[in-house]
Amino acid sequence: MPYVIADDLPDAPAGQRFRALLERPQILRMPGAHLGIAALLAKKAGFEALYMSGAAMSATMGLPDLGMITVDDVSWHIRQVVRAAGLPALVDGDTGYGEALNVMHMVRAFEEAGAGAVHLEDQLLPKKCGHLNDKKLADARDMAAKVAAARRARRSLVIIARTDAAASEGIDGAVARAKLYLEAGADAIFPEALTTAEMFREFAARMPGVKLLANMTEFGRTPFFTDQEFEAMGYSMVIWPVSQLRVAARSMEELYAAINRDGGTHRMVDRMQTRAELYQTIDYAAYEALDSTLIRTVVPEAMPGR
Structure with a gap:
């Protein structure tokens, strides 16, 4: 029965429920589901958490994934997904829609809409899909300030810092940025657009004890790996962000x-x-x-x- 009319609405905040799933030993699998009907179908298939892609939301609105959608646009999608399925969702926060104060506003808005987690990326606007060329990176200290702002604003929301540095700064640069973001208060790290199994393994080996998110998008720079393969490489979460949109x-x-x-x-x-x-x-x-x-x-x- 949909949660909008059920008697068993979740008592715990979505952030707490997301964190509990993340603390289990097995990898947390999150298919993309940015619409209420998709959320219901994913739940019916047995998934316990969902991912809401900025690229999917943008495309649904007929827009490219260039950071053009707003906090209100995304909050509207969050509300319908959470209302429909009652599952904790990880939401794409792009670059935070501005600087530190904007990030704090985003965190509060997403959490009030029902999100369980959000990820922020270290690109500059206009941002690009992480698997495209010529991405422009923000200064690592500026990104760390956004992470700190998100941490300060959140109540229970899980904060995941995404770094797109591997393409231009290599694994060394991505690891250095990730460590800075963890120091600023990130709960987990999302290394975007790694291109080989060796890169995934090396990044995980250099981040011992850190919760890591893998992105299994199609038509990108990452080869196809299964959820179990990512788990064996040291990753705690995996998303299939735009798959449902591509099929639909x-x-x-x-x-x-x-x-x-x-x-x-x-x-x-x-x-x-x-x-x-x-x-x-x-x-x-x-x-x-x-x-x-x-x-x-x-x-x-x-x-x-x-």
């Missing part, structure tokens, strides 16, 4: 092409979630039961003949 966008492309080609959707019905399946996913009957004045809906089992 391809399906929508094919749907619109079919309508244009065939004059209707009749050749795509077998690709669709049925009305009954959708209503089961969103627990339509439970909402309906809340209001005794509503008549129980009868779901058509099949389309009528012509």
Whole structure:
């Protein structure tokens, strides 16, 4: 039953619940889910935490991932995901939407919206996807100040510092930055766009005892690794940030092409979630039961003949 109408709303703040999952010995797996329906489907599949990608939210709004969306845009997405599934979510905080005071505002806004964790990155605006070329890095001390501001503003939110330095400063530079960010108050580190298993292992070996996040995005600089392979390399968390958007966008492309080609959707019905399946996913009957004045809906089992 969706948490918006359930009696068993989580008592503990999302940050505490996220931290508890992170403290378990096994790797924490977080598929991308930046919409309420995606959150419900991920929960149904058995996932216990979610990831909300800035790139996915931007693309859903028809915008590139260049730091153009706002704190309010992201908070709106957080609220619907948390309301729908009740799972703790790690949220992409980009560069913090400004300097230290902006970061503090972001942390409070995200936490009030229901986020369990946030990650900040050490790029300058306009930021880029971590797997693209010519990223511009912020001064490490400026990034550390943002991390410190996030730590000061948070109540229970888990703070993860992302560094994009490996591409331009190598592992040595990424490790040095990560240590500075930990000193500033980061709870975990996200080394972005590592390109080989050896790089993942070396970074982890040089960060003993530190919770590390791996990014398994498609069409990027990182080869495909499984969650268990990342765990064996020393990582505590893994995200698949934009996978659900890529699959959904391809399906929508094919749907619109079919309508244009065939004059209707009749050749795509077998690709669709049925009305009954959708209503089961969103627990339509439970909402309906809340209001005794509503008549129980009868779901058509099949389309009528012509």
